[in-house]
Amino acid sequence: EPEVTQTPSHQVTQMGQEVILRCVPISNHLYFYWYRQILGQKVEFLVSFYNNEISEKSEIFDDQFSVERPDGSNFTLKIRSTKLEDSAMYFCASSESLAWTDTQYFGPGTRLTVL
């Protein structure tokens, strides 16, 4: 069964550093998403991406964050100048089309720890 993959599974970084989280969505999917989940809290939407553009972003997704699809397979989330409060699990997801009705498939997540 096709699946979304994410690397690394765990990233430790120093405050102020930049990190790039990587995702490989399911190959025929067209919509891509990033979410975060702070430990013990709910899953929070960050951004949706379609046709090489951001479709929607939340209030959390400020200038510190950016997304990119650098090639035909990877989808990345860059976090500049990381802060302690960026420590969370970051999930990538993808869906085939008509995103608002279609199932989103989630990757296993990257646990980001900012020290």
Next chain:
Amino acid sequence: RKEVEQDPGPFNVPEGATVAFNCTYSNSASQSFFWYRQDCRKEPKLLMSVYSSGNEDGRFTAQLNRASQYISLLIRDSKLSDSATYLCVVNILPGFKTIFGAGTRLFVKA
């Protein structure tokens, strides 16, 4: 008011019990609705979509009441493997944004 609100839980039930989860949403622009389950420190996984007419998948039944902005999930004959956090999820248009509820934790005991 929270955009998606769920029973706080946790629910502790014996095997074989029937358990119901409730969810309300505040944004009338909400277009589609789902129940996901999340095991500890794992990714959310789709349990079922929720349709206006209600839908059933084995032991699971989902209901949607748009007028009341209310969604429910019923689990019959609970199994130990049903122990997880159940997440109510709503997609909002225009644009595309997915809102998760905080989840309701279920513990099924032998």
